[in-house]
Amino acid sequence: xxxxxxxxxxxxxxxxxxxxxxxxxxxxxxxxxxxxxxxxxxxxxxxxxxxxxxxxxxxxxxxxxxxxxxxxxxxxxxxxxxxxxxxxxxxxxxxxxxxxxxxxxxxxxxxxxxxxxxxxxxxxxxxxxxxxxxxxxxxxxxxxxxxxxxxxxxxxxxxxxxxxxxxxxxxxxxxxxxxxxxxxxxxxxxxxxxxxxxxxxxxxxxxxxxxxxxxxxxxxxxxxxxxxxxxxxxxxxxxxxxxxxxxxxxxxxxxxxxxxxxxxxxxxxxxxxxxxxxxxxxxxxxxxxxxxxxxxxxxxxxxxxxxxxxxxxxxxxxxxxxxxxxxxxxxxxxxxxxxxxxxxxxx
Amino acid sequence: xxxxxxxxxxxxxxxxxxxxxxxxxxxxxxxxxxxxxxxxxxxxxxxxxxxxxxxxxxxxxxxxxxxxxxxxxxxxxxxxxxxxxxxxxxxxxxxxxxxxxxxxxxxxxxxxxxxxxxxxxxxxxxxxxxxxxxxxxxxxxxxxxxxxxxxxxxxxxxxxxxxxxxxxxxxxxxxxxxxxxxxxxxxxxxxxxxxxxxxxxxxxxxxxxxxxxxxxxxxxxxxxxxxxxxxxxxxxxxxxxxxxxxxxxxxxxxxxxxxxxxxxxxxxxxxxxxxxxxxxxxxxxxxxxxxxxxxxxxxxxxxxxxxxxxxxxxxxxxxxxxxxxxxxxxxxxxxxxxxxxxxxxxx
DNA sequence: GTGAAAGCGCTAACAA
DNA sequence: TTGTTAGCGCTTTCAC
Numbered sequence: 075x076x077x078x079x080x081x082x083x084x085x086x087x088x089x090x091x092x093x094x095x096x097x098x099x100x101x102x103x104x105x106x107x108x109x110x111x112x113x114x115x116x117x118x119x120x121x122x123x124x125x126x127x128x129x130x131x132x133x134x135x136x137x138x139x140x141x142x143x144x145x146x147x148x149x150x151x152x153x154x155x156x157x158x159x160x161x162x163x164x165x166x167x168x169x170x171x172x173x174x175x176x177x178x179x180x181x182x183x184x185x186x187x188x189x190x191x192x193x194x195x196x197x198x199x200x201x202x203x204x205x206x207x208x209x210x211x212x213x214x215x216x217x218x219x220x221x222x223x224x225x226x227x228x229x230x231x232x233x234x235x236x237x238x239x240x241x242x243x244x245x246x247x248x249x250x251x252x253x254x255x256x257x258x259x260x261x262x263x264x265x266x267x268x269x270x271x272x273x274x275x276x277x278x279x280x281x282x283x284x285x286x287x288x289x290x291x292x293x294x295x296x297x298x299x300x301x302x303x304x305x306x307x308x309x310x311x312x313x314x315x316x317x318x319x320x321x322x323x324x325x326x327x328x329x330x331x332x333x334x335x336x337x338x339x340x341x342x343x344x345x346x347x348x349x350x351x352x353x354x355x356x357x358x359x360x361x362x363x364x365x366x367x368x369x370x371x372x373x374x375x376x377x378x379x380x381x382x383x384x385x386x387x388x389x390x391x392x393x394x395x396x397x398x399x400x401x402x403x404x405x406x407x408x409x410x411x412x413x414x415x416x417x418x419x420x421x
Numbered sequence: 422x423x424x425x426x427x428x429x430x431x432x433x434x435x436x437x438x439x440x441x442x443x444x445x446x447x448x449x450x451x452x453x454x455x456x457x458x459x460x461x462x463x464x465x466x467x468x469x470x471x472x473x474x475x476x477x478x479x480x481x482x483x484x485x486x487x488x489x490x491x492x493x494x495x496x497x498x499x500x501x502x503x504x505x506x507x508x509x510x511x512x513x514x515x516x517x518x519x520x521x522x523x524x525x526x527x528x529x530x531x532x533x534x535x536x537x538x539x540x541x542x543x544x545x546x547x548x549x550x551x552x553x554x555x556x557x558x559x560x561x562x563x564x565x566x567x568x569x570x571x572x573x574x575x576x577x578x579x580x581x582x583x584x585x586x587x588x589x590x591x592x593x594x595x596x597x598x599x600x601x602x603x604x605x606x607x608x609x610x611x612x613x614x615x616x617x618x619x620x621x622x623x624x625x626x627x628x629x630x631x632x633x634x635x636x637x638x639x640x641x642x643x644x645x646x647x648x649x650x651x652x653x654x655x656x657x658x659x660x661x662x663x664x665x666x667x668x669x670x671x672x673x674x675x676x677x678x679x680x681x682x683x684x685x686x687x688x689x690x691x692x693x694x695x696x697x698x699x700x701x702x703x704x705x706x707x708x709x710x711x712x713x714x715x716x717x718x719x720x721x722x723x724x725x726x727x728x729x730x731x732x733x734x735x736x737x738x739x740x741x742x743x744x745x746x747x748x749x750x751x752x753x754x755x756x757x758x759x760x761x762x763x764x765x766x767x768x
Numbered sequence: 769g770t771g772a773a774a775g776c777g778c779t780a781a782c783a784a
Numbered sequence: 785t786t787g788t789t790a791g792c793g794c795t796t797t798c799a800c
Binding site for chain 1: 470472473475476479480481482483484485486487488494495496497500501503504505507508511512513514515516517518519520525528529532536537538539540541542543544546673699700703704721724725728
């Protein structure tokens with residue numbers, strides 16, 4: 075079971091009042107008692123129950139935010155997916171954006187220790203697998219979006235990166251490209267690794283060599299795509315036949331550099347991305363579609379199942395598929411050059 | 422004060438157990454008692470406290486979602502802003518997307534009646550002002566994003582639409598455009614009304630007539646922008662000198678139609694939007710910047726102030742400003758035609 | 769300075 | 785079928 079105020083009392087010999095005072099920084103306690111209590115709190119790993127405080131204090135320390143159904147974007151899509159599934163089951167979602175890895179752990183810890191939620195959904199984090207594995211021991215069901223953790227209680231909803239990356243690579247090869255560069259995502263990221271691995275495998279299948287100098291590193295961000303591209307060009311290297319960017323953001327970054335230097339896509343070099351973000355459509359970027367909303371919906375579904383049906387460790391893998399536009403040459407469908415219509419998203 | 426289970430007991434004469442049973446749909450109660458209890462529940466407007474149930478049931482019915490700092494999009498930006506402010510004050514946010522107006526009320530009601538949050542932030546809703554005014558009587562502080570409600574306790578963080586729309590119109594006029602079309606947002610929407618009003622005013626200032634047939638209606642969505650544009654062209658009307666779309670989504674919709682028909686922007690017609698969404702950058706769309714993240718941060722700040730400092734009805738108006746790209750002709754800065762770099766967003 | 773005890777609003781085991 | 789009662793884990797008077 076988990077540690078309560080009473081446990082701290084028993085261990086210290088103090089009353090709930092005193093312990094509570096220490097915890098709330100009341101000036102009415104001796105420095106000595108304070109020390110003693112805090113030590114035990116630390117020792118026991120005690121964390122006040124947010125729920126109980128809420129009941130007592132008649133506060134929630136929570137803001138509810140209601141949004142209308144409009145707009146897009148990767149996270150918005152995932153959020154919508156989660157939202158759809160949660161509301162269907164009368165659950166609610168509490169959202170937090172981490173501002174970096176340190177922050178990430180702090181956020182997760184708070185949710186877990188204060189028992190603010192029944193389950194935790196984590197997305198595309200930079201946290202090491204060892205840390206993630208440690209999370210399960212708190213008894214809070216964890217669902218990972220974008221990364222399965224083998225042989226653990228954690229559920230996951232990830233992508234079939236291999237199929238998509240394979241299709242993209244093959245597409246490039248079929249268009250006659252042989253010398254293909256790959257902009258990879260951050261080291262150790264599941265998606266980044268998978269995509270690169272599939273790229274290598276597919277090249278091999280077609281008996282094409284992979285020039286290691288053509289494996290450029292990036293961070294899944296647009297600027298990192300720019301950097302990779304301009305670094306290559308600045309070093310006086312010759313353009314490859316094609317570039318496969320690990321995600322659309324980096325593809326867009328590279329595209330920016332190419333355009334600035336008067337290099338035409340797809341005439342001078344072919345380009346494919348991954349994700350199928352909204353802007354990819356406007357830019358006519360051939361890419362691999364990622365079912366963002368489904369990713370969210372499935373994750374929520376799985377998370378709720380973990381809570382209500384106590385089923386753990388379910389692993390889902392969602393399909394990805396190539397979306398051919400016109401950044402790889404070949405059939406230049408004129409309707410693709412223009413801004414294609416989007417589906418309506420309003421009630 | 423607010424109604425509790427005990428109040429229902431007193432009024433009906435039943436015990437807490439019985440009332441609780443009725444509320445939880447237990448089969449162990451007579452149809453008659455059930456009727457009686459439910460009637461009083463209705464009469465008193467009783468709603469169980471989510472917090473109390475949480476404490477008792479050791480559940481929260483809530484999912485926490487942690488996101489890494491990546492990606493953009495209007496809502497994501499606003500969310501990030503809210504998130505930044507909430508986490509700074511040790512608050513948390515619970516997010517919900519409404520799936521239309523009916524849903525909107527249901528969501529809001531739940532948050533209020535179940536006291537799941539200390540404050541409510543509402544964004545750009547389609548709800549009538551009368552309903553919004555009614556919300557304040559529950560005692561839950563409400564902060565509106567995008568629409569001030571005069572003479573009410575509601576706080577608001579909205580945009581200076583007038584300044585932005587004025588600048589955009591002026592920009593168009595300065596480029597020699599006289600016959601300017603305006604694609605308006607949904608009827609009765611604050612932003613839509615303000616932008617149109619400023620457009621009219623600015624035209625008047627410059628002694629330019631506004632052709633009412635050139636005020637096209639839209640719904641702030643891309644497809645509605647497409648419709649407006651193609652309806653006009655299909656009717657055999659001549660192209661105006663310029664088009665001012667009430668937001669970027671509609672501008673992008675219109676742009677799609679124009680491109681498909683071989684009409685060049687800005688050569689054949691100028692175009693400006695409003696919002697400065699990400700894709701506007703890629704498309705070289707001149708638009709009006711909206712400080713999305715600030716909108717969220719300010720709203721959260723205000724909401725928290727309402728809770729902690731009990732200050733009500735604060736009204737903030739955030740500035741908007743013209744972002745000149747190349748969809749209006751004039752100085753065609755080559756760096757604008759290409760994909761401009763974005764700021765890095767990763768830790 | 770510290771403790772005993774009374775709740776916050778609800779659910780559920782146990783009695784009646 | 786309904787009522788009594790004991791908590792859930794915490795904060796906070798009010799005594800000592």
